[in-house]
Amino acid sequence: MGNNLIAELIKAIWTYMAEVKEIKIMEVCGTHTQSIAKYGISSVLPPGIKLLSGPGCPICVAPASFIDDAVRLMMMDNVIVATFGDMVRVKGTETSLDNSRTKDKKPAVVYSPLEALEIAENNRDRTVVFLAVGFETTAPAIAAMIRHAEEKSIHNINVLTSIRLMPPILEIVLEKHDGELGGMICPGHVATVMGEEYFRFLPDKHDICSVISGFDAADILGAIYLIVQSKCGDKKPELKNIYKRCVSFNGNEKAKSLMGEVFTASKGLWRGIGLVGDSALVLKERYMKYDAVYNFNLSPRDHEAAMECSCGDILMGKRSPGECRLFDSACSPANPYGPCMVSTEGSCSVYYRYRR
Amino acid sequence: MGNNLIAELIKAIWTYMAEVKEIKIMEVCGTHTQSIAKYGISSVLPPGIKLLSGPGCPICVAPASFIDDAVRLMMMDNVIVATFGDMVRVKGTETSLDNSRTKDKKPAVVYSPLEALEIAENNRDRTVVFLAVGFETTAPAIAAMIRHAEEKSIHNINVLTSIRLMPPILEIVLEKHDGELGGMICPGHVATVMGEEYFRFLPDKHDICSVISGFDAADILGAIYLIVQSKCGDKKPELKNIYKRCVSFNGNEKAKSLMGEVFTASKGLWRGIGLVGDSALVLKERYMKYDAVYNFNLSPRDHEAAMECSCGDILMGKRSPGECRLFDSACSPANPYGPCMVSTEGSCSVYYRYRR
Amino acid sequence: MCIAVPGKIISISGYYAAVDIMGVMASVFIGLLEDPKEEDMVLIHAGCAIQRIDQEHFSYLEKVFTVMQEEVH
Amino acid sequence: MCIAVPGKIISISGYYAAVDIMGVMASVFIGLLEDPKEEDMVLIHAGCAIQRIDQEHFSYLEKVFTVMQEEVH
Amino acid sequence: MNEDKITLAHGSGGISTRNLIKDIFYRHFNNQKLIDGLDSAVFEAQSGRFAFTTDSFVVKPIFFSGGDIGKLAVCGTVNDLAVAGAKPLYLSCGLIIEEGFPIGALDRIAESMARTADASGVKIITGDTKVVEKGCADGIFINTSGVGILDKSYVTKKIMPGDDIIVTGTIAEHGTAISRDRYGLKVDGSFMSDCAPINHIIKALHGYMESIKLMKDPTRGGIATALNEIAEHAGKSIHIFEENIPIRKEVQALNELLGIDPLYLACEGRAVIVADKAESTEILARIRVLDDGKEAQIIGCVEDAENTNVYIENFFGGKRILASLEGNMLPRIC
Amino acid sequence: MNEDKITLAHGSGGISTRNLIKDIFYRHFNNQKLIDGLDSAVFEAQSGRFAFTTDSFVVKPIFFSGGDIGKLAVCGTVNDLAVAGAKPLYLSCGLIIEEGFPIGALDRIAESMARTADASGVKIITGDTKVVEKGCADGIFINTSGVGILDKSYVTKKIMPGDDIIVTGTIAEHGTAISRDRYGLKVDGSFMSDCAPINHIIKALHGYMESIKLMKDPTRGGIATALNEIAEHAGKSIHIFEENIPIRKEVQALNELLGIDPLYLACEGRAVIVADKAESTEILARIRVLDDGKEAQIIGCVEDAENTNVYIENFFGGKRILASLEGNMLPRIC
Numbered sequence A, B: 001m002g003n004n005l006i007a008e009l010i011k012a013i014w015t016y017m018a019e020v021k022e023i024k025i026m027e028v029c030g031t032h033t034q035s036i037a038k039y040g041i042s043s044v045l046p047p048g049i050k051l052l053s054g055p056g057c058p059i060c061v062a063p064a065s066f067i068d069d070a071v072r073l074m075m076m077d078n079v080i081v082a083t084f085g086d087m088v089r090v091k092g093t094e095t096s097l098d099n100s101r102t103k104d105k106k107p108a109v110v111y112s113p114l115e116a117l118e119i120a121e122n123n124r125d126r127t128v129v130f131l132a133v134g135f136e137t138t139a140p141a142i143a144a145m146i147r148h149a150e151e152k153s154i155h156n157i158n159v160l161t162s163i164r165l166m167p168p169i170l171e172i173v174l175e176k177h178d179g180e181l182g183g184m185i186c187p188g189h190v191a192t193v194m195g196e197e198y199f200r201f202l203p204d205k206h207d208i209c210s211v212i213s214g215f216d217a218a219d220i221l222g223a224i225y226l227i228v229q230s231k232c233g234d235k236k237p238e239l240k241n242i243y244k245r246c247v248s249f250n251g252n253e254k255a256k257s258l259m260g261e262v263f264t265a266s267k268g269l270w271r272g273i274g275l276v277g278d279s280a281l282v283l284k285e286r287y288m289k290y291d292a293v294y295n296f297n298l299s300p301r302d303h304e305a306a307m308e309c310s311c312g313d314i315l316m317g318k319r320s321p322g323e324c325r326l327f328d329s330a331c332s333p334a335n336p337y338g339p340c341m342v343s344t345e346g347s348c349s350v351y352y353r354y355r356r
Numbered sequence C, D: 001m002c003i004a005v006p007g008k009i010i011s012i013s014g015y016y017a018a019v020d021i022m023g024v025m026a027s028v029f030i031g032l033l034e035d036p037k038e039e040d041m042v043l044i045h046a047g048c049a050i051q052r053i054d055q056e057h058f059s060y061l062e063k064v065f066t067v068m069q070e071e072v073h
Numbered sequence E, F: 001m002n003e004d005k006i007t008l009a010h011g012s013g014g015i016s017t018r019n020l021i022k023d024i025f026y027r028h029f030n031n032q033k034l035i036d037g038l039d040s041a042v043f044e045a046q047s048g049r050f051a052f053t054t055d056s057f058v059v060k061p062i063f064f065s066g067g068d069i070g071k072l073a074v075c076g077t078v079n080d081l082a083v084a085g086a087k088p089l090y091l092s093c094g095l096i097i098e099e100g101f102p103i104g105a106l107d108r109i110a111e112s113m114a115r116t117a118d119a120s121g122v123k124i125i126t127g128d129t130k131v132v133e134k135g136c137a138d139g140i141f142i143n144t145s146g147v148g149i150l151d152k153s154y155v156t157k158k159i160m161p162g163d164d165i166i167v168t169g170t171i172a173e174h175g176t177a178i179s180r181d182r183y184g185l186k187v188d189g190s191f192m193s194d195c196a197p198i199n200h201i202i203k204a205l206h207g208y209m210e211s212i213k214l215m216k217d218p219t220r221g222g223i224a225t226a227l228n229e230i231a232e233h234a235g236k237s238i239h240i241f242e243e244n245i246p247i248r249k250e251v252q253a254l255n256e257l258l259g260i261d262p263l264y265l266a267c268e269g270r271a272v273i274v275a276d277k278a279e280s281t282e283i284l285a286r287i288r289v290l291d292d293g294k295e296a297q298i299i300g301c302v303e304d305a306e307n308t309n310v311y312i313e314n315f316f317g318g319k320r321i322l323a324s325l326e327g328n329m330l331p332r333i334c
């Protein structure tokens, strides 16, 4: 069938939708959100399918105070802040790394946590603070970096962590939705690391049809097909894995054990949402010496001032970006106010660029 | 007679020179050197008159280590170095304030020592170091600034001093010349402060005809006239003062007493010449708290590495700039090596611009 | 949330491998994999190989779809 | 070594005076002078008046020259 | 030259400035109009329509894979003239140099400008050099302005639905090479800026000027931004077919790795051409016979929607709006 | 505009850049060639000899007594065209702006450029805006390039001994005003840059072009440097009479106070003209009837020495060589 598969999938989706009529499907992963936009998926789907974007962009959910701390650290003479590119333009309470930047004090943009370690090795007289942001997919890479620092006795590397976990936030999303959601596209790369079983609780506990999917057009259309198909006839909600080429039953055991070695779960603050128990990974006691919060005596992040931004609702799929009153006025990709606007895969940014 | 005076003076000089034939006259003051060049004085004089430039530029004689210290201070985060414009381009052992300058760390160019004090008042969190360079003319202004700082309790002002006195260096010049010099044009503004009597030692002790002169063309031609005239017939060398409009018998008593209050004489290092006893003014014990050497723990300036530069001989009038092998090759106004090239009134710089 | 691209391990040197990503040769950290080998297809995220790709399952979706559609007809 | 220019005191305020220097009004420190007054001509160096100018001696050189030349002839 | 760094004196307008100009610019740019020129250079021209353009170049790094700031500065202005339908004639060169900049690097840059000017048949006939204090600029900035004379048979014409859109070569080469160099990415593969004069390509189309409606060089903001500008200029929408956009596999791969959309990355040796459908395939063929036109493609066409959007459609019919660039491109990982 | 600072996005080439250009430059420069222009602006011209020139402006402070960087940028290029004997027609405007620069200041600068362009009868028809990171430039730099068409009756001619040298107004006004502002000198007196277009002065001399050998505007390096350039160009020496140089008493006084030689300070609204002796007094008279030509003077003449020195002679016959500027001017005290 080859490329024809996509055409067949679309045809099948249209056929089933004649029966299903209306359905809401949430994609949790920001990269799915981006792929859906990039491939123009909505443009080939029947109008009855509404795709919602969940809290799946780690940039979006990092609290404002995290950025504030990063900016403060960057301005210190003996500190180099290293970060993934996306974090650079996110505003904290008042400003972003980008807007505070001077010729001499600017973030080092890295592609990998291990690059941050390299910077530390090459700048022994300064402390490198890596902004450790991500979900379960990125956490092993960060853990590996910390372990390497330990092995090589590199002590001038710190991490400022905002690592988040999927299941706790999905519990909250599904509680609020209370049956409104017709299906869930599960984050394929989180599953790659954690394994298929990691998302079993979705159908089992929340009675929702869930598909672990990759990021190609066919993968996404396949997931939508399976969800729509499951609505026809009286089927029990199941967990399906159509990303078997990367996602095994138990995931990457070595990566998981490294995460367990370095990190422990803790409550975590989500921008626009609030504190969620056991939703963050933080350094274990024995790796505390790498923790920027500890070394620079930063305040704990346990609450956040109320924002005018509708990000909370956007992340929950309860509103679409166009419904936020800041959208396209006080908040645009050129001058993002809320976190969903800053990452190119944030719901508001994607909506701004592709769907207007 | 009015402007005709100049024509008459020139005529008279030519007349006397028919008898005198050859004469060397030294002007001690760099401003005289500059005026002579600016007015094209040499172009109207008989060829038998040779004008020599003495050690009368305070910029030229400041030791290289003085600049080195100034550069080091300028590079400190909490220090502002304030200076007269001339000092900015002078090279120390390796570099100048100008060449070490960055956008944030550059010298504050002031026209008056009191401006440096103002900068200190406006920057209470930083220390202003004023490069206190000059002869007897400038010393009272510097003394006044220190007294003001004291009165107003401004403690974040320091001076790095290289203040020099005329008589000791003239003694050395005249010892070496041993009767070769036909006359001396004395620095009119040093005399303004110190009084006519300050230069009495020249005819009395060194048997040289000396004229205290102002800086107009007529003043300078008048001095030359008097010197040339004194060679005709068997006259005893005298001190003459044709700058009476500014120079009184005792000078400015108030300025002198202020100098005495703040400064004391000490040995001083002259660039290209060496240590000369009692030739420098340094802060008295009780004003030590304003001394950058003391506060920044700088090394004493008591010797200097030998230089390839002929400045020593130039300053002594023993060589002309053209005879220095660095002249116009390694040393030019655009890239001055020696001190006489950097001040626009330094002998080499003047020679470079006007007489080549 | 997690952009990742596939690549093929060309050579291994310690914790790192030279990986061919659609014609681009990149140095990738392979310390998260159990026993990586040359010729392995891997999935790369943030400069790290996070999993081996199982080439046997490349057409898994197509197979599932074919079976399901046949069931209907 | 010491550029200086003449000017006339126009008004005095504490240690400073407004001085007219060939048409330019500058603020000059006058604390080095004994009893400075408005209308005084002063000599200014490094922003400080270093001496009062004695206007009676403006033509001193000319007088000296005239006398000496007359002596000769 | 016995100094190896630019000093403020080199920008004072005095002897050092004159010497620098003679030693570097007269030597490399070496043409009589430049050397004769006092306050302005003088040239003769026949009646006609002239094109005039300017650009400043602030690229970092200054020397990059496939070029340098000097080559870029010449290509940029030559190409702006070329896509306006003009034969580029004369360029100016205005330099702002940070004190302390190595004279050796300046010499290399001037030499590169001279070589590129030669290659594209233009002369640099007037210039200016300013030096600013250390910390007041970042190395060197170059402004080039250019004058050209328009091909008599070319005027911009009303763009109509159905007109085809041609791109003359693979996209995003410059932006990708610069990103790789700027971020010091440890990847191998052939990443070279496409930085090159394209006036010879336009010249080759001389016989087709009646059918060419508009041309643009897709530099800053990439092909996405250029297409949006064309749509706005035309007052029509544009429909692009993603599969038809020529892009090298390695460029695609590196940008996927970095999470960057290559449609927004600069080309510095390409043109986008809007042509009448009737002759567009012939024009394409004419471009493809050129050494640097082999990858040319018709990538889409003008449509008559009610808006000035650029739509991009993929192999299975998925369609989205391709907006102008917002903000800047940064490598992404999440 | 809901932002008040320039950001990197304003220089990205995307939507922010386009909006900035429309809000500021289209509004102030407001002419059809600019607004129509895509990659280049297009203008028509008859056959003739054209002048082409460029200058970058990096002046500090940006706003000074008697002008601002924008006014200066327009005057500088208009005047370079004018002294080349050309009627200035069109200007380009290339901006390099430091991130964080106030948009309000940019607006004032653009407005000032527009006003000055209007006053001198030129149009700014093409432009470019680049934004560099904070700390990579110092506020704003402006490049203007210009095109003009030469007065048919004017060509530079062989300069002969006896030719007179005219300066059209008082010297060192710009350099003195800038020094005062830059060093924050506490002096009162009228110190204003002479910054102004001078093309109308040259235009007034249309009937005398046969007798005019060469013109220059004595900007950077002042009249001393301009005269040296003329001497070198002519291969002859020049003899200047110091008394004849028009200089205001206050300018003389302030420079004496600072120990600076005003002959090396920039004029930004003056020309130096080398004219045949036979008509030089008539030319002088023609300049003097103009509002801004009242202070014009014949300051010296060309001589036939064996060198290309500029000699300057004072009231009592004292003579010296007036060299080109070496290094930079700084206020001196000792």
Ligand code: SF4
Pocket: A308, A309, A310, A311, A312, A314, A321, A324, A325, A326, A327, A328, A331, A332, A337, A338, A339, A340, A341, A342, A348
């Ligand atoms: S438009 Fe901006 S402010 Fe509104 S929800 Fe999205 S990111 Fe938040």
Ligand code: SF4
Pocket: B308, B309, B310, B311, B312, B314, B321, B324, B325, B326, B327, B328, B331, B332, B337, B338, B339, B340, B341, B342, B348
């Ligand atoms: S030419 Fe330079 S090196 Fe020689 S004596 Fe003069 S200042 Fe010194």
Ligand SMILES: [Mg+2]
Pocket: A029, A031, A137, A187, A188, A189, A190, C001, C002, C003
């Ligand atoms: Mg993912």
Ligand SMILES: [Mg+2]
Pocket: B029, B031, B137, B187, B188, B189, B190, D001, D002, D003
């Ligand atoms: Mg003196």
Ligand SMILES: [Mg+2]
Pocket: E038, E039, F079, F080, F216, F217, F218, F219
């Ligand atoms: Mg000029």
Ligand SMILES: [Mg+2]
Pocket: E053, E054, E055, E077, E080, F039, F040, F127, F128
């Ligand atoms: Mg352009």
Ligand SMILES: [Mg+2]
Pocket: E055, E076, E077, E080, E219
């Ligand atoms: Mg361009």
Ligand SMILES: [Mg+2]
Pocket: E127, E128, E129, F054, F055, F056
């Ligand atoms: Mg110039």
Ligand SMILES: [Mg+2]
Pocket: E079, E080, E216, E217, E218, E219, F038, F039
């Ligand atoms: Mg262009």
Ligand SMILES: [Mg+2]
Pocket: E039, E040, E127, E128, F053, F054, F055, F077, F080
């Ligand atoms: Mg010019």
Ligand SMILES: [Mg+2]
Pocket: F055, F076, F077, F080, F219
């Ligand atoms: Mg100019």
Ligand SMILES: [Mg+2]
Pocket: E054, E055, E056, F127, F128, F129
């Ligand atoms: Mg441009």
